[in-house]
Amino acid sequence: MGAPSAAPGYYALLLFAHFAQQTRGLRPVAVAAPPDVASQLDGWQLDAGLGGRRLFVVNRSARSLSISVGAPARRFAVDRMTPFDPTGAGRRLDAPQVRIDGRAVGADGRWPGFAPATGLLVGGRMRLSLGAGEAAVVSFPVG
Numbered sequence: 001m002g003a004p005s006a007a008p009g010y011y012a013l014l015l016f017a018h019f020a021q022q023t024r025g026l027r028p029v030a031v032a033a034p035p036d037v038a039s040q041l042d043g044w045q046l047d048a049g050l051g052g053r054r055l056f057v058v059n060r061s062a063r064s065l066s067i068s069v070g071a072p073a074r075r076f077a078v079d080r081m082t083p084f085d086p087t088g089a090g091r092r093l094d095a096p097q098v099r100i101d102g103r104a105v106g107a108d109g110r111w112p113g114f115a116p117a118t119g120l121l122v123g124g125r126m127r128l129s130l131g132a133g134e135a136a137v138v139s140f141p142v143g
Helices: 008-020
Strands: 024-028 041-047 053-059 065-070 075-084 097-100 117-120 125-130 135-140
Touching: 008 053, 008 075, 008 097, 008 135, 053 065, 053 125, 125 135
Parallel strands: none
Antiparallel strands: 024 041, 041 053, 053 135, 065 125, 075 097, 075 117, 075 135
16 A cells, blocks of 8 residues: 655645644735735734734645735745646646645655745845745734
8 A cells, every 4th residue: 555645735734733823813814916806815814922923824826926914023944835746747736746845745654844045034024936836925024
């Protein structure tokens, strides 16, 4: 029968469970997007304690897009859950697998950990690009 493999739903639970820990105040956030995809873009915000914030954004559309979000901090970290098509056919919304930060659960069931992209912000705004079917968690730590 072989070893089980993690399905996309597992990755979604892994992502949310990790980044929702020790937070409060889950609330929807209006995310400005082009009119033809605005109904397929979802955003939620959580207070991460001591003034920190986490923003979850999900692009359910079949096209890539770029949005601008308010950034209440000088630093950010972005973790991405992206569709993955091991066949190389380029499937996005119907991809059979996903990856978080380009990583997959190992054949032994172990998660190798998160590997966010990080950076510095200037001017109180951040440009966030999202691929088709991609979800991102943007963390704005204090300090």
